[in-house]
Every structure is written in structure tokens, then in C-alpha cells.
Amino acid sequence: MWLVAPGWSRSRGVLIAIMVTFAVPALPQTTISTGSIQGTVTDASGAVLSGAKVSITSNATGRQFTVSTTSAGAYASGALTPGDYTLRVEAPGFKAAVETVTVQVGVTSPGNMRLQLGQATQTVEVEASQLQVNTEQASVQGVLTTQQIENLPINGRNFLDLAQLEPGVQIQDGGNFDPTKNGFSSISFGGRYGRTARIEVDGLDISDETVGTTTQNVPEGAIQEFQIQQSSLDLSTELTSSGSVNVTTRSGTNSYHGDAYYYFRDQTLDANLPGASNNYFQRNQYGASFGGAIIKDKLFFFLDGERTKQDLLNPVLSGGPFQSLTGNYD
Numbered sequence: 001m002w003l004v005a006p007g008w009s010r011s012r013g014v015l016i017a018i019m020v021t022f023a024v025p026a027l028p029q030t031t032i033s034t035g036s037i038q039g040t041v042t043d044a045s046g047a048v049l050s051g052a053k054v055s056i057t058s059n060a061t062g063r064q065f066t067v068s069t070t071s072a073g074a075y076a077s078g079a080l081t082p083g084d085y086t087l088r089v090e091a092p093g094f095k096a097a098v099e100t101v102t103v104q105v106g107v108t109s110p111g112n113m114r115l116q117l118g119q120a121t122q123t124v125e126v127e128a129s130q131l132q133v134n135t136e137q138a139s140v141q142g143v144l145t146t147q148q149i150e151n152l153p154i155n156g157r158n159f160l161d162l163a164q165l166e167p168g169v170q171i172q173d174g175g176n177f178d179p180t181k182n183g184f185s186s187i188s189f190g191g192r193y194g195r196t197a198r199i200e201v202d203g204l205d206i207s208d209e210t211v212g213t214t215t216q217n218v219p220e221g222a223i224q225e226f227q228i229q230q231s232s233l234d235l236s237t238e239l240t241s242s243g244s245v246n247v248t249t250r251s252g253t254n255s256y257h258g259d260a261y262y263y264f265r266d267q268t269l270d271a272n273l274p275g276a277s278n279n280y281f282q283r284n285q286y287g288a289s290f291g292g293a294i295i296k297d298k299l300f301f302f303l304d305g306e307r308t309k310q311d312l313l314n315p316v317l318s319g320g321p322f323q324s325l326t327g328n329y330d
Contacts, residue, residue, distance in 0.1 A: 033202040033248045035103035038076040039111035041069050041089055048073025049115065052091040059084040059100070060253040062297040077111075082225055082248050089113045104143040105248045106227040142166040143227050146250075149220065157220045157263070157285060157306070160185045160199075163245065166228045170194075174213035183308065184213040189230050189243035198244040221259065221289045222304040224250045250291065252300030258290030279313040 041052045050071045057064040060083050069075045080103045090096045095118035101111050144162050154161050163169045172194035174181030186194035195212035198205065206214045226247040263285040267278040287306030294301055 033105060033200070033246060034079040035082050035105055035107050035109060036077050036080055037085065037087065037101055037103060037109050037111040038074070039113065040073045041075070041091070041113050041115065042073060043094065043115055044117065046114075049091050049094070052089055052115070054111075054113075055088040055090075056080075057086045057088070059086060061251075061300065062254055075111075081251065087111050087113070089115065091115055094118065104145070104227070105225050106229065106246045107143060143225055145225050146223075149223055149225070154220065156183070156283075156308070158183075158185050159218065159220045159223045159226070159247075160187060160245065163187050163228050168230065169228060169243075174211075177213060178211040181208075181211055181213050183310075184217060186213040187228075187243070187245060192242035194242075196242045199247070200244065201247040202249055218247065218249070219287060219289070219304045219306040221261075221287065221306065222249050222302075224248050250289075250302050250304075252291035252293055252302045254293050254296055256290075256292035258288065260286075260288035262286040281310075281312045283308070283310040285309075 037056065041049045041054070043049055048069075050069055050073055052069040052073070052075075053066055054069065054075050055064060055066045056077055058081070061081075067075050067077065082103050082105045085101050085103060087099045087101050088096060089098075094115035097113050097115055099111070099113065101109050103109050142165075144165065148165070149159060149162060152162060152165075161171055164171055168190045170188040170191075172186045172188055174184030174186055177186065177195065187197045187199075188194040189197065197207070199207050199214050201218055206216055206218075208215050226245055228243065228245055230243040264283070266282040267280055270278050270281075272278055285306065285308045287304070289302070289304035291300070291302030293299070
């Protein structure tokens with residue numbers, strides 16, 4: 001016997017992400033939901049330059065701060081929100097150098113600069129190679145960017161499904177762990193048990209320690225990027241025997257941006273199995289997001305909401321109404 005029953009209905013509640021930026025020095029990196037830039041400034045001969053001024057500006061929000069190189073010519077930005085930054089290095093008697101550096105979640109991006117002799121009013125544009133090896137961190141990791149999250153189709157709009165793009169990663173259905181986890185996903189690293197994966201959003205642990213998967217689903221449209229890291233005893237993550245996922249959510253920028261969507265799927269859109277018709281299935285997904293600036297370069301907002309409603313057939317075994325009376329009474 002088959003009954004039409006609601007599989008699950010989920011509202012990924014409206015997410016309000018408000019970021020306030022003031023003209024203060026960068027704080028040390030304490031959460032894995034951020035990235036950073038560090039490097040060394042040298043002259044044309046390779047000698048280090050101490051006291052060079054390094055200006056770091058966010059291309060999205062306009063936030064800017066400066067640091068100076070040490071006696072060893074080194075500098076570090078501290079914690080930065082993932083995104084593109086303009087790096088400008090100046091030193092007396094040298095031409096200023098400018099380079100665009102992309103910061104990713106949980107990654108220390110290299111920002112080594114070499115200055116040329118010349119007037120300080122002259123500027124040299126530096127173009128970095130697109131392929132760079134991270135020599136700052138000894139860990140096995142990969143980052144899924146905003147472009148990948150927006151452009152790649154996902155069945156059910158669960159952003160964790162994109163983790164399958166990384167080698168050695170498999171997705172496990174949360175419904176196999178517990179009936180209350182229908183619509184949730186977990187990640188298996190290298191064939192390890194998916195319940196032990198650590199998942200953090202903006203530095204907060206949302207892993208379900210009892211059943212597995214996560215305690216909440218984050219709307220796909222609210223994800224800026226996320227990092228997948230296999231267990232390598234990296235101190236930037238909490239203890240895990242398999243691996244971790246570090247998620248950073250979007251924030252507003254100086255430009256207003258948003259979108260709205262509706263997705264529909266039912267059994268008539270699927271090919272029939274040989275000799276049988278498809279069972280009843282229907283899924284409705286809709287939502288919207290919007291973000292921008294309240295005060296330019298200072299105060300930003302971002303809102304995102306999504307709802308998913310899914311109905312499908314569930315098998316039900318039903319006996320007679322009087323099972324206890326069945327028998328031979330002769």
C-alpha cells in the first residue's frame with residue numbers, strides 16, 4: 001500500500017548578516033572563517049626592505065588599513081574577509097607597486113612584492129601568476145568559490161553537495177543516519193565515517209554531535225565560499241578524525257545586489273523506469289536574497305531566505321483492523 005505523504009518541509013530561516021567596519025587596525029586571525037595575506041618586500045637585488053608601507057584595500061567594501069614591514073622585510077595582514085584586495089607597497093626611493101590578491105577562507109595568501117628604484121610617484125602594476133603553491137600551510141585542502149557555488153547546478157540546493165568536486169570526498173544522506181535528518185547531508189573524507197566531519201559557519205560549529213550532519217541548513221545563496229580540509233592536525237580547526245568544512249557567509253558591499261528564484265520538480269519531469277511508472281514526487285523551492293550598504297565603507301547588510309517543500313510516496317504496510325482476533329476458533 002502506498003500513501004502520499006509529505007517527505008519534509010524546511011525553511012532555511014532568513015539570515016541577516018550585518019558587517020560593521022571601522023578604521024581600526026586588523027585583529028589577529030582567530031577564526032577559520034577568514035583568510036589572510038602575508039609576504040616579504042624586497043628590492044631588485046633581493047635585499048629585504050624594512051619599514052615599507054603596505055596598504056590593503058577591500059575591492060568590495062572599500063575598507064583600507066596599513067601595516068609596515070619588519071626588520072626582516074615581512075608583513076602580515078591579520079584576519080581578512082574572503083574576497084579581492086588591492087595591495088599597494090611604498091618605500092622611500094622606490095616606485096610604488098600595486099597588485100590584486102584574492103583571499104580565500106582558511107588560506108594564507110602570498111603577497112611577496114619586489115620594488116624597483118625610482119620616484120615614489122611612479123607606480124608598477126604587478127600581475128601574479130594564477131597558479132600558486134601555498135607554502136605557508138602544511139594541510140590538504142581545497143576551496144569552493146562563489147562562482148562555483150552560483151554556476152554549478154545542485155540537486156536540492158544543498159551547498160555541501162559541491163564538496164564532491166574535491167578528491168576523496170563523498171556525500172552521505174542524513175536520512176540514513178536518522179529519520180529526523182531528511183534533507184540534511186554529511187561528508188565522508190577518504191571513506192571515513194561521515195558523522196565525524198566537522199562543519200563550521202563563520203567560525204561557529206554547527207555539527208550535530210548526536211546524530212551526525214548539521215544542526216541547521218544554510219541557504220546556498222548565503223554562502224560566499226567554503227573550505228574543505230582533510231584531517232592533518234591543523235590547529236586552525238577543531239579536533240576531528242576525518243576532516244572539516246569551513247564556511248563563510250556573504251555580507252553586503254558598497255553595491256546593492258540581490259536575486260529571487262523558484263524551482264519546481266515532479267515525477268513527470270523524470271524518465272520512466274522500464275516496465276514501471278514513476279512514483280509521485282513533487283518539490284518546490286523558492287527564496288530571495290538582498291544586500292548592500294547602509295553607510296558606504298562603514299556599515300553593510302545582507303538578508304537571505306529560502307523554503308523547501310517536498311512531497312513523495314512512502315510505503316506503508318497495513319494489516320487488518322483486528323489482528324488479535326485472527327485464528328482458528330473451531
